[in-house]
Amino acid sequence: MSFFKPFLLVFFVLLSLTSRAQSEYLRAYPDHIVRATSRGIVWKDSTLMPFDDGQKKTFAELLQNADLEDQLVQKYSKKRQEKAPQLNHDPGRFRYEPFFRKMYGNTEAEVRKNLVEIVWLPKTVKKKLLVSKINNVHQHFQAVSDELERHPELLKYVDNPAGTFVWRLISGTNRLSMHSYGVAIDINLNLSHYWQWDCRCKDENVPLSYRNKIAAQVVEIFEKHGFIWGGKWYHYDTMHFEYRPELFF
Template sequence: MKRFLILLFIFQNVFPQEIPLNVQKLMKVYPNQIVGYKENKIIFSDKSTLIYDDFKNKNNQELIDNPDIEDQFRFVYSKINKNSMPKKDPGRIRNEVFFKKIYGNSKSEVESKLVDIIWCPKLVHQKIKVTTVNDIDKIVTKLSTELDQHPEFQKYIQNIGGTFNWRKISGTNRLSMHSFGMTLDINIKKSNYWQWDCKCTNENATLSYRNQIPLKLVAIFEKYGFIWGGNWKHYDTMHFEFRPELLN
């Protein structure tokens, strides 16, 4: 037994535990919050941990309602094109505790990290609130500056439907990503949302995909680390969410 323990110690130190690729992506894009990985746990800067993979087989509803962090990468986010409508929900699976660790555990904690910026000063000039976590406010400012050079997109990016709003997703007990100040809804009047179109909240409803948002506009958002809700089977075409780990 003693010899076994000595060999185990040598093995662990000579061959350290390999960090899963998706954990490496998380560490890269959330460097101020995620500082390590050990024994299937993500380690945060406050020394707390979260299980990465619970190794449970889940159906689609269980993935939505009770995902682990590994589940967030279950479906690959690929850029949509007009000939390939989405069949999965890449990025719609979210571990709520994880995002609370990144952005704030309560409304007041998230609010303490918010700042006002002027969205598209030339084309729109609308004040919005975004988080300063990992310089997202600066990223949104750069995004806004680029969009300001595209007057052809003005009708889509004006009348921002929402940024920060601590709330539950309609018809669910799940916290909206708007609760963290890293999500933007563009002009509602030019958007489609599956619950509005099917007049239901049933995840298993038969849906007919609808979209009015130009894919060239979507590509600009993706350039700055935002995934698009129009890239989901359960589409939300106004919705852009800062999830750069899914775009790398």
């Protein structure tokens, strides 16, 4: 019997980790996810969405064919970034598209039904932006805006955002951008860096030299309200923030 104890221990540890990961979806999206089972997460309409497809994947396969488990496999840290991200550490870039399509809309028309207008930096810039009201994303955006406006020294990073909702594919891929759901924003381009612009390529395997000018305090304000930052990716996108609360639990 003692021979099997290490295997049983590993089994129960893995089971516990899976349960904890599934619970992150329950905590992050309580208006949509009602429970987790051994097979996956259950939506309010009783749809069961599998958690793990059982496949081991390369980095490229994780980008292209992630499941719900893969979506959480790289941990996003709220700690202030002191150095460049490690090779291919892109927490949040592995996305299970059916999950977001079901939540925010499967088509552009469906997404548009749930878009509302917010006023970005209402005391200074007064720019109108379209964002989703699902998961109260519009309120989270407005909270970020209000807090940023209390810091005049930070406005140069956010006073001319490049946009929120646009139904489109990620450049160089066949994957939907998070902008398609109205839950992402690109802030000022003039102070931003994007890996594809800098390497003048779309090859995920090209060695990159990290670049960033966005102030850490801007990032921390977004993170406080459930947004992850593309500047914490090896394949950096420092203008980009997207609402991904499941990555903070």
